[in-house]
Amino acid sequence: MCGISVRPKKYGSDSLISYRGPDITKVKEVEDYTFIFHRLAIVDTSHAGDQPFEDNRWVLMCNGEIFNYKQLKQVYTDYPYISHSDCEVIIPVLENHRLVEACNVLDGEFAFVAYDKRHKRVIAARDPMGIRPLFYGYTKEGQIAFASEMKDLIKFCDKVNPFPPGHYYNGEDIKPFCELYRLPGGKQYDMDKILTNIRNILTASVVKRLDADVPIGYLLSGGLDSSLVCAIAQRHTVKPITTFAIGLEVNPIDLKYAKQVADYLGTDHHEVIFTYQDIKDILKTIIWHTETWDVTTIRASTPMFLLCKYIRENTDIRVVLSGEVSDELFGYKYTDYAPTATAFQKESQKRIKELYMYDVLRADRCIAANSLEARVPFSDKQFVTYVMEIEPELKLNTYNMGKYLLRKAFDGSDYLPAEILFRDKAAFSDAVGHGLVDCLIEMAEERYTDAEFAEKSAKYTDNRPLTKEGLMYREMFNEMFPNHDHVICGYWLPNREWPNCDLDDPSARHLPNYGASGE
Structure with a gap:
């Protein structure tokens, strides 16, 4: 995880995102541009x-x-490499391919900006899932600027936008090179082959993310997704992997399940407890780093930020693997109410398209803010492509168990015990302890009367806050980043057109099928 910033020379080299790369900062002037790089050496x-x-x-x-x-280095053997870095190979790839082709040659999580001296142009690209952040804006002189986070551009760009995932900038236009969310279902029907391929492709996705010259850690909630990542990694690692779980001081639901998984796998496991006071103290910091006003994102970012803060301050780990993106592919609690297979597929496409504004954003910012690097195996291009092409009828919850295909793919093996593999789990912001959400709601209730909420929320014509909590975040966001509400497209909520899903609060606790998830 690093931080990049590119702007016209006249705007200097001051940067607000050095925490993304604390090992060294390099500044390079190229023609009329200044390139700033904050490195986290991996x-x-x-x-x-x-x-x-x-x-x-x-x-x-x-x-x-x-x-x-x-x-790739074995393909481009004539290039005079000066390092063993994984990123240097992008240069010979660019030299030997058109930009759109070069982007598709790269298998990774990336956001890059380059200057082409021959054609005197700046180019840029972002990986198909948007795992690595990138923003852009135009100065008053009309020159483009880029940065890993919005806050590094707003001082000289009136309007900053997220650079869309799976797109490139060729010096004139922003164009797509890979739009995974457009993939239709229906290409994969054979259940036995599907289960085998899910297991094999996910395994390969985890294994390729174990290459690092620094220690690696794992975020473990005890739920299906993070547990599978840990189980696969442990099987391909000689020493016990290092896992981390977090829970609230009162009724931390996740901790007991995370310990069960850790004990089964034999990991070097660490538990972190946070308090109600931590929630109150960290809220504005969370919004500053995540650059969002979304309720779900801010709720889930609170424990994730605190957990990563612990890792940075107490260990030598610099890379963490996490379980994001599985929900968008295999379904949430609310997708149990998808009226048809076609509706399920469309919802999955929508979630994949918007993911960079929500869960992926949360993972990057909470981890990078604490000078760590995130790696997300479920976001692997090959894995996402395969799962999106599965017949959507097979992904519907007709098995009385959500994410059935993913669970069944590892059933009958010794990766995880059945009680973990087939356990129904609450979402992260609930499972760390229901008191987290309750505390944030209480803070908002103390901040506004009903009349104040009605008056202040009415000022927002786009994405009007639905709750006092939503208004509280929106106002805090606007104090920090005025006139930039557009950086996300709206509140993350279940599909309100579906049965049982017309909710103002995103927590799955409000769904009829929540059941034993929070026990």
């Missing part, structure tokens, strides 16, 4: 791996990991 931790990389034609900065860099 692969080739020597100074040879410092960026920007430069040759006779290109100046390149990349925040991310290129997982197929060793294979």
